[in-house]
Amino acid sequence: MAEATPKIRILKGAEPDLSAATYQIHDESHTIGNALRWMLMKNPKVEFCGYSVPHPSENHINMRIQMYDGLSSLTALLEALKNLDDLCVTIDDAYTHSMENDRYERWDEKS
Amino acid sequence: MASSSSSHLPASVFNPRRHVGVHAERVSDVASTEFPGHYPGEDHSWNLAKFKENLKVSVKRLSQRSVEFDLVGVDASIANAFRRIMLSEVPTIAIEDVFVFNNTSVIHDEILSHRLGLIPLNVDPRLFEFRQDIPLDRNTLVFRLNVTCERIKKASKDGPQYINEYVRSGDLEWVPQGEQESVFASNPPAATNKDIVIAKLRPGQTIEMELHAIKGVGKEHAKWSPVATATYRLHPLILLNPSKPVPPHLAQKFASCFSSGVVKVSPDGQVSIDDRHLRKETMSREVLRHKEFEGCVELKRIRDWFIFSVESEGPYTPESLFPEAIKVMRGKIASIREAAEALLADSHDLGAAPAASSGPDADGDVEMDGA
Numbered sequence: 001m002a003e004a005t006p007k008i009r010i011l012k013g014a015e016p017d018l019s020a021a022t023y024q025i026h027d028e029s030h031t032i033g034n035a036l037r038w039m040l041m042k043n044p045k046v047e048f049c050g051y052s053v054p055h056p057s058e059n060h061i062n063m064r065i066q067m068y069d070g071l072s073s074l075t076a077l078l079e080a081l082k083n084l085d086d087l088c089v090t091i092d093d094a095y096t097h098s099m100e101n102d103r104y105e106r107w108d109e110k111s
Numbered sequence: 112m113a114s115s116s117s118s119h120l121p122a123s124v125f126n127p128r129r130h131v132g133v134h135a136e137r138v139s140d141v142a143s144t145e146f147p148g149h150y151p152g153e154d155h156s157w158n159l160a161k162f163k164e165n166l167k168v169s170v171k172r173l174s175q176r177s178v179e180f181d182l183v184g185v186d187a188s189i190a191n192a193f194r195r196i197m198l199s200e201v202p203t204i205a206i207e208d209v210f211v212f213n214n215t216s217v218i219h220d221e222i223l224s225h226r227l228g229l230i231p232l233n234v235d236p237r238l239f240e241f242r243q244d245i246p247l248d249r250n251t252l253v254f255r256l257n258v259t260c261e262r263i264k265k266a267s268k269d270g271p272q273y274i275n276e277y278v279r280s281g282d283l284e285w286v287p288q289g290e291q292e293s294v295f296a297s298n299p300p301a302a303t304n305k306d307i308v309i310a311k312l313r314p315g316q317t318i319e320m321e322l323h324a325i326k327g328v329g330k331e332h333a334k335w336s337p338v339a340t341a342t343y344r345l346h347p348l349i350l351l352n353p354s355k356p357v358p359p360h361l362a363q364k365f366a367s368c369f370s371s372g373v374v375k376v377s378p379d380g381q382v383s384i385d386d387r388h389l390r391k392e393t394m395s396r397e398v399l400r401h402k403e404f405e406g407c408v409e410l411k412r413i414r415d416w417f418i419f420s421v422e423s424e425g426p427y428t429p430e431s432l433f434p435e436a437i438k439v440m441r442g443k444i445a446s447i448r449e450a451a452e453a454l455l456a457d458s459h460d461l462g463a464a465p466a467a468s469s470g471p472d473a474d475g476d477v478e479m480d481g482a
Binding site for chain 2: 006007008010018025028029030031032034035036037038039041042043044074075077078081082083084085086087088089090091092094095096097098099102104105106107108109111
């Protein structure tokens with residue numbers, strides 16, 4: 001087998017300081033694409049963020065990030081990933097808490 | 112607002128920014144606007160403490176097969192990510208390889224194999240690894256299907272005439288491999304439903320095959336999807352216009368435009384919304400078809416109030432599917448994060464001129480001389 005496809009690749013045309021760059025994320029889809037885009041847009045230092053699935057039969061997404069003040073888009077990406085992980089933990093805890101403590105209807109469903 | 116005075120809903124539900132408009136032939140204000148820079152002087156940057164405060168997850172109904180819960184205070188992109196993961200990225204075990212030794216039934220090998228693949232199995236996927244190349248006891252389950260139909264010699268006229276007339280999912284025989292016998296001793300692998308008819312036979316017809324089941328995900332083939340359905344809808348909201356009340360003689364007609372129980376009519380013909388039953392509203396928009404109700408009512412949905420409905424089909428209990436989806440999501444985030452951190456380390460290497468060209472890099476690679 002040839003060299004494995006890297007998980008993330010910076011597409012050509014990115015600024016040398018990475019203040020604007022397009023990241024190609026391999027083996028991902030709208031699932032992560034849209035959630036990550038939303039979290040990046042929540043960052044006030046991000047001027048623009050968008051993603052696309054270039055072709056349905058190609059297994060990757062392109063994530064475009066442009067920053068204010070020449071900041072690094074890679075740092076913003078890492079921060080968004082961390083925030084997204086915190087969000088997941090929060091939702092998991094809230095769900096588990098509700099499942100264990102809330103009063104809800106239990107019913108018998110015939111299969 | 113008259114409809115909200117004795118409300119069971121939190122007051123923040125009536126904040127117009129949270130509303131998606133539902134009109135006769137279109138919807139409005141679908142996209143969320145809560146981003147930094149959208150509203151002057153307002154801070155909408157990510158804030159975990161604020162998110163925790165606004166988040167509400169509450170389970171509403173639970174059965175052995177399905178769960179309904181509310182997820183309030185998240186963006187559609189997040190809710191949709193979990194929905195998509197439940198459908199196509201939470202792993203299960205399903206039959207992948209079928210070795211046909213004999214099949215004299217009327218159903219073709221390919222069709223039969225496809226039907227076998229779709230049978231939900233009761234095996235916990237967390238006990239398995241994904242098969243890479245070689246089948247091992249850690250990644251492959253083996254079943255045998257060995258059925259021959261015969262005529263019952265002394266059958267009564269109106270009783271059954273044949274034995275093994277139907278091949279059912281319960282006829283799959285598990286053949287333990289290696290350590291599987293002890294691992295699955297308490298819960299031997301089988302179909303979750305033993306009564307699925309796989310094929311029909313007549314005397315003299317035989318099916319003899321070996322089946323290999325492996326771990327997979329729904330995005331590769333729907334047979335590996337752990338759910339029957341996983342959907343969400345937005346919580347409906349009906350706003351009555353206090354300056355244009357519904358005429359009392361039309362109150363019953365008005366109420367019949369909505370799902371039963373949603374609109375209450377008092378004895379003197381006053382209409383009000385019963386918030387406790389509001390979630391049952393189907394949003395048929397019937398009320399918008401009648402000219403006499405024009406301006407009386409506005410139909411809305413709450414943009415960040417997701418009513419999830421998940422039906423399990425397979426080894427997971429319905430309540431464990433959502434946490435599994437979160438686990439998968441976190442796994443995806445972790446793998447991207449690892450790659451992004453490696454990228455960051457690389458970019459630092461490029462920025463700072465390599466002082467010592469020999470020795471390992473930050474990522475531990477040793478460079479080859481003259482490469």
